[in-house]
Amino acid sequence: QSVLTQPPSASGTPGQRVTISCSGTSSRIVFDYVYWYQQFPGAAPKLLIYRNNQRPSGVPDRFSGSQSGSSASLAISGLQSEDEADYYCATWDDRLSGRWVFGGGTKVTVL
C-alpha cells in the first residue's frame, strides 16, 4: 500500500479540466514539497511539476500543481489527447531515516 493515495483513474474529453489528487495515508505525513511525474507506456517517467507548483522548462502551462497540508493535486486544463498517460505524485518523507515515496499512480484517459 502506497504512503500516498491517488485515484487509480481519471478521464475527460478534449478541452476539459481534469484534477488528480494525492493524499498522505498517515495523518503524520505532511508535505513540504510534492512532485509530479508523467509516464507514457514503455517510457521512463518525466518530471512534470516540482516544489508543488513549479514547471520545468518545456512543460505546457496547462499543467499546474497545488499543495496544502497532507494533500496535493495536479490539474490538467484544456485536456489534449497526448495527455493520456500515467501520473505519479512523490514526496520526501523525512521520518525515521528518510525515504522517497510515490503515489500509486493515476491513469488519465482522454475520451
Place this chain on the structure above:
Amino acid sequence: HVQLEESGGGVVQPGGSLRLSCTSSGFTFGDFVIHWVRQAPGKGLEWVALISHDGSDQKYGDSVRGRFTVSRDNFENTLYLQMNSLTTEDTGVYYCAKVPLASSNSGPKDWYFDVWGRGTLVTVSS
C-alpha cells in the same frame, strides 16, 4: 546533453544476485545525488535507494534494505546497484535518476528525480 544509461539487467533465479550499472554523461557526475527507482510490470513506481554525491551516505527503501547495496565510482562516472537474495517481487524495470542540483546547493527535499535513464529489466524467475 545530460544522459543516464542503465545496464546489467537480465534473468536470475530466486535467491540469486545481480549487479546493475548506470553510466552517465553530460554533467559532473560526482557533484550529484543519484537514485535507483523500480517499476514492477504493470505497477507503479517504487523508490529503491539513493547515494550521496561522494558515496558516503546511502538510503534504502524498506523492501530492499539489507539485500541491495548502492555504490558509485566517480572516476568512471558510474552508479551501481548490487542486488542479493532476489525474489520474484524484485522483478521490474530499474531506472537510475539524477537530482537537479549539485549537493553543495541542495538538501534531501530537493533530491527529486530530474533526469531518468531508460531503464533495465530485471526478471527473477525459476
